[in-house]
Amino acid sequence: MKLRFAPSPTGMLHVGNARQAIANALFARKHNATFQLRIDDTDVGRSQEIYVTGIQTDLEWMGISWDETFRQTECLARYERAIEALKASGRLYPCFESEQELAAKRELRIKQRKPPLYDRAMLKMTAEQRAQAEANGKVPYWRFKLTDGSKSWNDLVMGNCSVKLTAVSDPVLIRADGTVLYTLASIVDDLETxxxxxxRGEDHITNTGVQLDIAEALGAKPNRFKFAHLPLLLDEGGGKLSKRFDSLSIKSLRRDGIEAKAITTYLSTLGSSKSPDPKGFDALAQDYDLSCISKSAARFDMKQLLALNRRILSTAEYQDVKDRLPEGATEQFWLVIRSNIDLLAECAHWWNVTHDDITPPDQPEEREYLAETASLLPQEPWSEETWSIWTKAISAATGRKGKALFRPLRLALTGEEHGPELKDLLPLIGRARALTRVTRIS
Structure with missing residues (x-):
């Protein structure tokens, strides 16, 4: 058994592609199969080395390793052999229409209330007509002649699938500049390796029918591959998730403090009947089951991902995160704040609260009250009991209780309405900072 993930290095890895990478890698690991990373870089104009490196970095960060890897630009001779075989069998034929001519044909068919399919006019071209076209400076692009009938398969997610090839235009496999397109290169690589x-994604279902026809034209058996098409990924509003939404690139999510375990757990269970319980990659693989994935589109909800990330951080050990905490951060600091953050990036704020200067919001109406709390501030050394001792003294002196007592203090000490328990924060803040903050003139 062998699976592959085949990204195009034309941009950063996005959650939609990452979901497919995770699915392939988990399935391969569960079944002890070979996992291949193929870089689909035939689009030379848009492919960039920085994206190749970025994709590899993102995959490794998520816990995905591969057994073999190659780039499609290293396999041009392989594609040329397939092209020659398809030409020899008469399945690949040259076309000379311009984009304008093709657009005019489509418009005419639509006006005639016909499907806007390619009319195969170039199949009727004689050798003399082709020679004349080339003599006039025209360079052909090449289409694959699809067979009549349908291509069917039992999909591991979608169940019985069928593509009626007569409802699909003969696909262009080679551009006029000689570029081999994905539809051909991908299936040739899958066969050869x-x-x-x-x-892969549900949007490839029609393409799968076409590629099966190409594979059989190259000598493959009808049941050569097993397919699983993952339903589309939608945004929170139900629209198609845009790959141009940069905040949903794996690099951006990693930079913002989302944990790898949160991403792999969330994306592997999204749209399935399984609950997103945080697990390591090996544990996820053992539990991974394509039959649990719904046929309906799934919604990517950032709030759910953040909630999962929060669960992971709330139990994370200091040793697991210390290299990513602010310089000087101790285990005590981490244990105090870890249950109150959605993202690891928020640690910097709480480090400022406990170790640097902050600018709390104005509370002019609480000036006298805060001045009185300052006069009651206990002397150091401080412990977890200091907060209780101080607030009891404040309540006895002022008669305040509940929100009226605690809210002004929390705002003055942290600048926030909510956060970690002040009994835990106060010893980290220290008496000097606490005194400065409650006596600051509003």
Missing amino acids: DVTHII
Whole structure:
């Protein structure tokens, strides 16, 4: 068994592609299969080395490793052999229409209330007509002649799927500049490298029917591959998730403080009947089951991801995060704040609260009250009991209780309405900072 993940290095890895990478990697690990990373870089104009490196970095960060890797630009001879075989069999034919001519044909068919399919006019071209076109400076692009009938398969997610090839235009496989397009290069690579299972997005279903036809034209058996098509990923509003939404790149999520375990857990269970219980990659693999994935589109909800991230951080050990905490942060600091953050990036704020200067909001109406609390501030050394001792003294002196007592103090000491328990924060803040903050003139 062999699976592959085949990103195009034309941008950063996005949660939609990451979901497919995770699915393939988990399935491969569960079944002890070979996992291949293929870089689909035939689009030379848009592919960039920085994105190749970025994709590899993101995958490794999520716990995904691969057994073999290659780039499609290293396999041009492989594609050329397939092209020659398809030409020899008459399945690949040259076309000379311009974009304007093709657009005019589409418009005419639509006006005639016909499907806007390619009319195969170039199949009727004689050798003399082709020679004349080339003599006039025209360079052909090449289409694949689809067979009649349908291509069907039992999808591991979608169940029985079928693509009626007569409802699809003959696909362009080679541009006029000689560029081999994905539809051909991908299936040739899958055949040549012995891929057995292909897990990808639902938007590839029609493409799967076409590629099966190409594979059989190249000599593959009808049941050569097993497919699983993951339903579309929608945004919180139900719209198609945009790959241009940079905040949902894995790099951005990692930079913002989302944990790898949160991403892999969330994306592997999204749209399935399984609950997103935080697990390591190996544990996720053992529990991974394509049959649990719904056929309906799934919604990517950032609030759910943040909630999962919060759960992970709230139990994370100091040793697991210390290298990513502010310089000087101690285990005591981490244990105090870890249950009150959604993202690790928020640690910097609480480090400022406990170790640097902050600017609390104005509370002119509480000036006298805060001055009185300052006069009651206990002497050091401080412990977890200091907060209780201080507030009891304040309540006895002022008669205040509940929110009227605690809110002004929390705002003055932390600048926030909510946060970690002040009994835990106060010893980290220290008497000098606490005194300065409650006596600051508003």
